[in-house]
Amino acid sequence: MSNSTETPDSGRFLKVAERAGELRDVKAIVFDTFGTVVDWRSSLIEQFEAFGRRRALPADWTGLVDAWRGGYEASKDKVRTGAVPWTNLDDLHRAALDGLIEAFDIEGLTEADRDWLNRGWHRLTAWPDAVEGLTRLRRAFVIGPLSNGNVALLVNMAKHAGLTWDMIFSAELFQCYKPHPDTYLGVSRLLGLESGEVMLAAAHNYDLSAAKKLGLRTAFVPRPQEYGPGQVADLEAEGDWDLVVRDLVDLAERLGA
Amino acid sequence: MSNSTETPDSGRFLKVAERAGELRDVKAIVFDTFGTVVDWRSSLIEQFEAFGRRRALPADWTGLVDAWRGGYEASKDKVRTGAVPWTNLDDLHRAALDGLIEAFDIEGLTEADRDWLNRGWHRLTAWPDAVEGLTRLRRAFVIGPLSNGNVALLVNMAKHAGLTWDMIFSAELFQCYKPHPDTYLGVSRLLGLESGEVMLAAAHNYDLSAAKKLGLRTAFVPRPQEYGPGQVADLEAEGDWDLVVRDLVDLAERLGA
Numbered sequence: 001m002s003n004s005t006e007t008p009d010s011g012r013f014l015k016v017a018e019r020a021g022e023l024r025d026v027k028a029i030v031f032d033t034f035g036t037v038v039d040w041r042s043s044l045i046e047q048f049e050a051f052g053r054r055r056a057l058p059a060d061w062t063g064l065v066d067a068w069r070g071g072y073e074a075s076k077d078k079v080r081t082g083a084v085p086w087t088n089l090d091d092l093h094r095a096a097l098d099g100l101i102e103a104f105d106i107e108g109l110t111e112a113d114r115d116w117l118n119r120g121w122h123r124l125t126a127w128p129d130a131v132e133g134l135t136r137l138r139r140a141f142v143i144g145p146l147s148n149g150n151v152a153l154l155v156n157m158a159k160h161a162g163l164t165w166d167m168i169f170s171a172e173l174f175q176c177y178k179p180h181p182d183t184y185l186g187v188s189r190l191l192g193l194e195s196g197e198v199m200l201a202a203a204h205n206y207d208l209s210a211a212k213k214l215g216l217r218t219a220f221v222p223r224p225q226e227y228g229p230g231q232v233a234d235l236e237a238e239g240d241w242d243l244v245v246r247d248l249v250d251l252a253e254r255l256g257a
Numbered sequence: 258m259s260n261s262t263e264t265p266d267s268g269r270f271l272k273v274a275e276r277a278g279e280l281r282d283v284k285a286i287v288f289d290t291f292g293t294v295v296d297w298r299s300s301l302i303e304q305f306e307a308f309g310r311r312r313a314l315p316a317d318w319t320g321l322v323d324a325w326r327g328g329y330e331a332s333k334d335k336v337r338t339g340a341v342p343w344t345n346l347d348d349l350h351r352a353a354l355d356g357l358i359e360a361f362d363i364e365g366l367t368e369a370d371r372d373w374l375n376r377g378w379h380r381l382t383a384w385p386d387a388v389e390g391l392t393r394l395r396r397a398f399v400i401g402p403l404s405n406g407n408v409a410l411l412v413n414m415a416k417h418a419g420l421t422w423d424m425i426f427s428a429e430l431f432q433c434y435k436p437h438p439d440t441y442l443g444v445s446r447l448l449g450l451e452s453g454e455v456m457l458a459a460a461h462n463y464d465l466s467a468a469k470k471l472g473l474r475t476a477f478v479p480r481p482q483e484y485g486p487g488q489v490a491d492l493e494a495e496g497d498w499d500l501v502v503r504d505l506v507d508l509a510e511r512l513g514a
Contacts, residue, residue, distance in 0.1 A: 090449065142412055152449035155399055155424050167412050167425050172447065190429065192347065192409035 023242060023255065025197050026217050029137060030146035030169055030187050032178075032202035033154065035226040037134070037145065037248070038124040038161055041065060047120050055113075059106045066228070067103070071096050076148065076177045086175045088150035094118045121149065122156035127223070131162050133248025140257040142166045146187055146200060148177050167191075179210030188216075201251060205238040212239065219243040219251055280499060280512065282454050283474050286394060287403035287426055287444050289435075289459035290411065292483040294391070294402065294505070295381040295418055298322060304377050312370075316363045323485070324360070328353050333405065333434045343432045345407035351375045378406070379413035384480070388419050390505025397514040399423045403444055403457060405434045424448075436467030445473075458508060462495040469496065476500040476508055 034040045048061040075092040078084045097118050101109060109117075137143050144167040145154055151170045158165055167190070171177045174186045188195045195215035202208050203223040212218050218241040224231055237244045245251045291297045305318040332349040335341045354375055358366060366374075394400050401424040402411055408427045415422055424447070428434045431443045445452045452472035459465050460480040469475050475498040481488055494501045502508040 142416070150449075151424060151447040155448065159399070159423065164421060166416065167408060168423075173430055190408040191412065192407075 023199070023217060025194075026141065026199045026255070027193055027197045028142040028144070028187065028191050029199045029201055029219075029251075029255075030144050031134075032200070032204060032207050033145040033147035033149060033157075034124075035223050036201060036203040036221055037130050037163065038126050038157065039226070040121070040124050041069070041226065041228055043124040044068075044120050047123060048117065051117070057106060057108065059104055064100050064104050064106075067100055068093070068096055069227075071100075080177055080180070088172050089121075089148055090118065090150050090153055093121060119156075122153050123160050124157050126161040126163060127247070129247035129249045133250075133252050134163060134165075136252035136257045137248070137255070138164060138166065140255065142191060144169045144187075146178070146183060147171065178207060181210070181214055184211050184214050184216055199242070201245075201248070204234050208241055209239055212241070217242045219245055221245055221247060221251065280456070280474060282451075283398065283456045283512070284450055284454045285399040285401070285444065285448050286456045286458055286476075286508075286512075287401050288391075289457070289461060289464050290402040290404035290406060290414075291381075292480050293458060293460040293478055294387050294420065295383050295414065296483070297378070297381050298326070298483065298485055300381040301325075301377050304380060305374065308374070314363060314365065316361055321357050321361050321363075324357055325350070325353055326484075328357075337434055337437070345429050346378075346405055347375065347407050347410055350378060376413075379410050380417050381414050383418040383420060384504070386504035386506045390507075390509050391420060391422075393509035393514045394505070394512070395421060395423065397512065399448060401426045401444075403435070403440060404428065435464060438467070438471055441468045441471050441473055456499070458502075458505070461491050465498055466496055469498070474499045476502055478502055478504060478508065 031037050044065045045062050048065065051057070052059055052061055075096055079087055079092070094114070097114065101114070134143060144165045146169045147154055148171045149157070150172040151168060154168045154170055157163070158168070169183075169187050169190070171183055174180070174182045176182050178184075184200065185195065188198050191198070196217065199217035199219055200208060200211040201219040201221055202211075203221050203226060205220070208218040208220060218239070220237040220241045220243070222234070222236060222244075224235050226234075243251065243254055245254055288294050301322045302319050305322065308314070309316055309318055332353055336344055336349070351371070354371065358371070391400060401422045403426045404411055405428045406414070407429040408425060411425045411427055414420070415425070426440075426444050426447070428440055431437070431439045433439050435441075441455075441457065442452065445455050448455070453474065456474035456476055457465060457468040458476040458478055459468075460478050460483060462477070465475040465477060475496070477494040477498045477500070479491070479493060481492050483491075500508065500511055502511055
């Protein structure tokens with residue numbers, strides 16, 4: 001031990017080891033879902049382009065998907081500020097989709113088509129490391145999504161993507177969207193845990209920042225392709241998170257699961 | 258078909274077949290948990306008798322367990338009638354347990370002992386058919402408990418008993434206990450389903466009766482040993498339930514899962 005801090009490398013190792021010690025109290029890990037666990041952008045583009053070919057409806061489906069997600073914060077802000085009463089994500093998505101269908105000049109869609117497109121969010125696929133990482137983590141921890149998605153969306157997505165959760169923590173249960181404190185604290189309350197016994201794993205620094213302020217443990221999972229080739233935000237950790245991992249398999253490794 | 262109703266047996270078969278047709282709309286099945294999925298009485302008695310031997314604390318542990326469950330309705334009634342504000346099941350259990358420890362003259366228990374005993378409900382084991390039945394049903398349906406147990410209790414119990422749910426529907430999410438309508442209707446609301454697309458499977462006729470009035474489908478699962486050898490209630494179906502099955506494997510069979 002006497003020379004264990006002589007080189008930068010061993011110093012870094014010690015820091016990680018100390019942190020791993022602090023993390024012994026973690027009993028539950030909740031996961032941001034869109035972007036962190038599932039690849040929403042590629043999944044939606046693939047589904048919609050196949051739909052367009054099937055129905056001979058050529059359109060800028062990629063543009064529509066990007067614009068849809070681009071309006072996400074503004075949609076949620078209407079709920080966050082109280083400008084509209086609680087509205088779940090399926091309904092926020094649907095209102096935005098109807099506008100985008102018009103803006104992108106897509107014609108001839110039935111009500112059933114619009115519903116199918118909107119439920120594209122229920123059919124997202126996982127990043128390649130997610131199923132293995134979560135399966136391993138579930139053996140040692142209580143795991144669940146902590147997502148702005150509504151319960152039906154998250155239940156259907158889990159079945160479609162092959163994810164197995166212990167509990168689904170949806171913003172819908174708390175009637176407010178992340179980063180409202182009630183979402184993070186709702187997890188520890190429902191699990192009967194202290195906030196320091198819960199870790200949030202997320203690809204978004206704002207989410208980890210809100211969780212850390214409330215005493216949760218934090219793990220950053222970079223997803224530099226989430227927004228496609230032009231992604232500019234969340235390319236790396238921007239806070240003093242407890243862990244910075246490569247992916248969810250690496251998170252399992254680091255936590256000994 | 259002309260002679261298909263000639264005998265009582267074929268008539269009964271037809272009735273079941275018609276019902277199976279009606280049941281094609283079922284997309285989610287929720288399960289009463291204490292008694293229907295897990296054998297709370299044997300599990301608790303076994304845990305507590307082992308504890309008593311380990312700690313040299315002989316006591317009428319069976320009597321305590323029966324009295325504990327016997328006070329269950331009265332405890333919940335205090336919440337149902339509004340006499341006390343919302344209190345989750347762990348806390349109701351604990352208040353009752355403290356009284357019973359005194360009534361049964363059990364001395365020398367620490368706070369940690371009492372907490373361990375109370376969390377006996379988190380460590381219940383499943384009836385022998387439950388894991389196989391639920392595993393099969395989960396392939397074809399969304400499944401979850403619909404239980405008066407709190408979220409932490411149900412999450413921990415599922416891990417302990419090896420149950421895998423898609424979502425946990427706890428009375429705690431709705432802040433009211435079964436048979437309040439908000440519990441049954443909360444399931445269909447959160448899943449984005451009609452109430453007729455949800456089935457309740459339960460060993461208790463009162464529970465099925467409340468669900469049926471709200472339009473849910475119903476399956477009676479007899480558990481004539483739930484309360485031990487002296488059980489007098491719920492020995493058989495007492496209503497016109499959609500299905501009466503032997504156990505959860507039989508439920509999977511009957512629903513083609």
